[in-house]
Amino acid sequence: MDNLRKTWPLYRSMLRAFSSENKVKTKFDFKLAENISENINSGMLKARHFPGALDVGCVTLPDDLMQAATIALAGFPQKNLEQDAQKLSSYINSRHPPMEENEYKEKLAEVVETVKQEETIDPMSPGLVEEERKRLLDSRRSKVYEKMKRETYKWKAIDYNEYKSAAYVVARLAPDFASLTKLLREIKKRDPEFCPVHLLDFGSGVGSSMCG
Structure with missing residues (x-):
């Protein structure tokens, strides 16, 4: 375990890098209510304090999740895995859903x-x-x-073997965990009494929602 713990900084930096590289840039199309717009222009309301602003701070992977990822990735060459994870991440981000x-x-x-x-x-x-x-x-x-x-887009399923699954962990664990954490924090901010009892983890991934 001590040897694994020594590798935590290495994998943490690698996972964090993928988290920052996979940020989605979204363009929002919206129109402010007239009174809100006037208050912002007059200085009565600061944009950064607008109640609709999303600000949940930096999300870090918890130690137990980091430890699980380190154990799962321990048998793979770090440099090759990082490169292949980047390729896999780019491919995943370029995909479109299959046509109905x-x-x-x-x-x-x-x-x-x-x-x-x-x-x-x-x-x-x-x-x-x-x-x-x-x-x-x-x-x-x-x-x-x-x-x-x-x-037409030719959708093709990805065949995940052991190595490609490890690359998926590197590529998606941190950004998926961060997205889910931010989502739940925003819900909590708007509804302080939000306290879910049950969780349905639906989809494909590494189950990072269980640690959110």
């Missing part, structure tokens, strides 16, 4: 209609020999396939 079935059908119908409009000969025109009709229909299907391939 109805969305896919709507997009497919749109693409089919576009391809049809670009055709100079309707494959279903009377008088076409069967061989020519088949060639035109095959060409349409091919164009639809290629266009759908270009214009």
